[in-house]
């Protein structure tokens with residue numbers, strides 16, 4: 787839980803935004819846009835033909851409310867929400883590990 791309060795209506799902790807469904811953890815690669823962070827998720831898939839794992843990643847736009855304020859390099863928790871904009875349907879619920 788973040789110590790500071792915020793008046794962001796789309797904050798998953800202080801606002802009206804409800805979270806549901808998928809929960810993910812990933813690395814923030816950009817926080818340039820206002821109240822939005824780009825979070826990279828690393829995952830592996832197994833290829834039966836080659837009997838090896840393939841490393842993949844995807845980038846998810848997530849709501850970064852004022853009280854959390856995640857920066858590039860932070861590892862964060864994400865929760866699925868309703869669609870907030872064309873590309874955003876996740877919100878950052880907390881910082882798992884700040885940038886070293």
Ligand SMILES: [Zn+2]
Pocket residue numbers: 791792793794797798799800801851852853854
């Ligand atoms: Zn807040």
